[in-house]
Amino acid sequence: MTHLKAIEAPIFQTIAQAAEIKQFPCYVIGGYVRDYFLNRDQKKDIDIVAVGSGIELAEQVSALLPKKPKIQVFKTYGTAMLRHLDIELEFVGARKESYSAESRNPIVSIGTLEDDQLRRDFTINALAISLNSKDFGSLLDPFDGLSDLEKKIIRTPLDPDITFSDDPLRMMRAIRFASQLGFEIELKTLQSIQDNASRIKIITTERIVNELNKILMSEKPSIGFKLLEQTGLLALILPELIALKGVDEIEGERHKDNFYHTLEVVDNIAPHTENVWLRWAALLHDIGKAPTKKFDPKIGWTFHGHEYVGSKMVFRLFNRLKMPLHETVNFVQKMVMMSSRPIAIVGEVTDSAVRRLVFDAGDDLEDLMTLCDADITTKNPNKFKKYRQNFQAVRQKIVEVEERDQVRNFQPPITGELIMEVFNIGPSREIGILKEAIKEAILEGEIPNEYTACYEFLLKEASKIGLKPQL
Numbered sequence: 217m218t219h220l221k222a223i224e225a226p227i228f229q230t231i232a233q234a235a236e237i238k239q240f241p242c243y244v245i246g247g248y249v250r251d252y253f254l255n256r257d258q259k260k261d262i263d264i265v266a267v268g269s270g271i272e273l274a275e276q277v278s279a280l281l282p283k284k285p286k287i288q289v290f291k292t293y294g295t296a297m298l299r300h301l302d303i304e305l306e307f308v309g310a311r312k313e314s315y316s317a318e319s320r321n322p323i324v325s326i327g328t329l330e331d332d333q334l335r336r337d338f339t340i341n342a343l344a345i346s347l348n349s350k351d352f353g354s355l356l357d358p359f360d361g362l363s364d365l366e367k368k369i370i371r372t373p374l375d376p377d378i379t380f381s382d383d384p385l386r387m388m389r390a391i392r393f394a395s396q397l398g399f400e401i402e403l404k405t406l407q408s409i410q411d412n413a414s415r416i417k418i419i420t421t422e423r424i425v426n427e428l429n430k431i432l433m434s435e436k437p438s439i440g441f442k443l444l445e446q447t448g449l450l451a452l453i454l455p456e457l458i459a460l461k462g463v464d465e466i467e468g469e470r471h472k473d474n475f476y477h478t479l480e481v482v483d484n485i486a487p488h489t490e491n492v493w494l495r496w497a498a499l500l501h502d503i504g505k506a507p508t509k510k511f512d513p514k515i516g517w518t519f520h521g522h523e524y525v526g527s528k529m530v531f532r533l534f535n536r537l538k539m540p541l542h543e544t545v546n547f548v549q550k551m552v553m554m555s556s557r558p559i560a561i562v563g564e565v566t567d568s569a570v571r572r573l574v575f576d577a578g579d580d581l582e583d584l585m586t587l588c589d590a591d592i593t594t595k596n597p598n599k600f601k602k603y604r605q606n607f608q609a610v611r612q613k614i615v616e617v618e619e620r621d622q623v624r625n626f627q628p629p630i631t632g633e634l635i636m637e638v639f640n641i642g643p644s645r646e647i648g649i650l651k652e653a654i655k656e657a658i659l660e661g662e663i664p665n666e667y668t669a670c671y672e673f674l675l676k677e678a679s680k681i682g683l684k685p686q687l
Contacts, residue, residue: 227300231264232347234276240268243329243344243356250340253365254397261304265332265344270307271296277305311335330358337379337386338393339364339371368399376408384415387449388427395431395440406447413448421537424453432495437486438479441499445475453537456529457499459506464517474502477593484590493544494583497551498590503529504552527553550580551587558588562606570610570617571659578625585611621665628654629667630674639678640686646678653677 228244235242246263266273274287274296281300288297295308310332327335329344336342339361346354355362359373370390372379380387387409394401401409416424431440441457444450451458461475478499485498504526505519512518527549534545554577561569577584592603618624632647641647654663654670654677663669675685 225303227262227303227305228347230280231273231277231305232349232352234273234280235266235347236349238266238268238273238276240266240273241329242266242268242273242347244347245333245344246336246341249343249345249355250361250365253343253362260302261306264305264307264347265310265329266307267310267329270294270309274298274305274307277307329356333358334373336373337383337389339373340393342373368397369402370394370399371402371405372408376405377412380408380412381415384412385419385423385427387412387416387447388419388424391440391443391447391449392427392430392434394443395434395437398436398439401443406443409447409449413452416449416452421539425537425539428453429492432482432499433490433492435486437482437495437499441479441482454533456503456506456533460502464509464511474505478502480593481587481590484593485586488586488590489583491583493547494551494587497548497555497583497587500526500530500533500548501552501555501587501591502526503533523553523556547580547583550577551584554584555587555591558585558607558610559591562610565610565613567613567617567621568660570613571621571623571661574614574618575623575626575659581614581624585614623659623665626658626665628658628665628670630654630670635674638674638685639683641683646681646683649681650674650677 231242243265244262245265248262251257264270264273271287271289271291271294274289278284278287278298285298285300290296293308294311295306297304297306299305309326310329311327333342333344333356339359341361342357342359343361344356346352346356359371364371370393372386390401390405390409393399431437431444434440441450444453445458445461457475457478460478461473463473478501481501482495482498485495489495502522504522504524507529508519508522508525510518510520530549530552531541531545533539534541534548539545557573557576561573574581589607592600592607594600594603628651630651632643632651635647635650636642639646654673657663657673658665658670663673678684
């Protein structure tokens with residue numbers, strides 16, 4: 217069977233020529249081949265396996281290319297990489313792998329193409345196309361991966377217990393591919409993930425987070441997170457989400473299952489943003505509800521302060537998983553902290569409430585509104601319509617207030633330096649009090665955000681705390 221269209225790019229002719237010179241049989245393998253048969257956008261990173269030295273083959277390919285691109289060599293793994301135009305090529309020698317129970321780093325030895333295909337994680341990633349003159353373009357599919365692609369099934373070439381015990385990250389990859397491709401994990405493979413879930417503990421958090429990000433960035437992230445929950449992996453990685461699962465009932469009063477609500481919110485937001493950190497905010501926006509959940513006989517279930525508690529939990533979670541801190545965690549914390557604010561002002565959409573919302577959200581206002589819009593998950597059509605109308609009213613009021621008052625990221629015209637100069641004082645608590653009073657007066661609409669009005673207000677407020685201008 218030939219599949220010449222999959223390897224029409226001129227670079228494959230160059231690789232074939234290099235392989236002929238080196239007398240190394242070589243093949244395109246992995247994601248590029250899989251995506252070709254799925255009619256997905258062709259990957260810009262292509263894996264080439266050589267039955268011989270991958271490093272030597274890369275050097276020969278570079279020598280044949282016009283600009284002789286620089287080669288990155290990773291001798292420990294026997295691999296080499298080079299960039300040609302917008303394509304990244306990785307060359308590796310065909311190999312066998314064996315593992316110890318304590319590590320996912322394999323013991324590597326030279327092998328055949330069949331050995332190399334056998335070490336691959338899933339049958340759909342073990343497909344190879346020949347770049348050799350005698351059978352250029354032929355598909356080598358020893359594990360019936362093409363059939364699994366057609367059936368939309370994820371299955372391991374080896375016994376899945378061996379595959380996942382050897383490299384537990386493959387459990388996350390199976391779920392990620394299911395989420396990205398909309399595939400089902402074959403039952404024996406799925407059961408094996410559940411049986412081997414605890415092995416994920418030997419994987420670095422950086423690698424786990426990389427897979428979580430890819431699941432979050434899939435078209436329907438809930439597919440992946442439901443599988444993570446079902447297999448027990450989520451309880452080990454993000455127990456804060458598992459704590460949201462379930463519905464309690466007291467005196468006939470129930471609350472919604474906040475775990476499945478969260479997954480709905482993530483699915484809702486996915487079509488509207490490619491910002492992975494906003495998707496993280498959607499995933500974590502309610503994590504404070506588990507520790508704040510209480511039953512009040514008068515009003516039912518409450519989650520008072522869950523936004524504040526959740527924002528604190530976000531920092532601890534990011535820190536535990538060694539995720540990016542500084543601006544990234546600050547953004548997610550801010551979104552979680554403010555996630556109820558736009559809805560909270562629905563009842564009385566006053567100018568001052570909107571000014572405060574716009575000021576506090578700053579440049580993140582649109583992201584916050586996108587998150588809050590996704591948070592509307594009611595299945596009652598009348599309620600859904602009402603919530604949407606109310607939310608649109610808030611949006612319209614934001615536009616009006618923004619155009620008139622321009623309070624987003626505003627800086628009051630009275631600075632601390634000016635206050636020190638006017639009253640001939642040094643840095644002190646009084647400066648902070650006066651600046652805060654001016655800001656509050658502007659946000660409340662007591663004074664416009666202009667110099668003269670703010671200066672007159674400053675003098676009045678200063679007199680209340682015994683300060684007189686010295687100019």
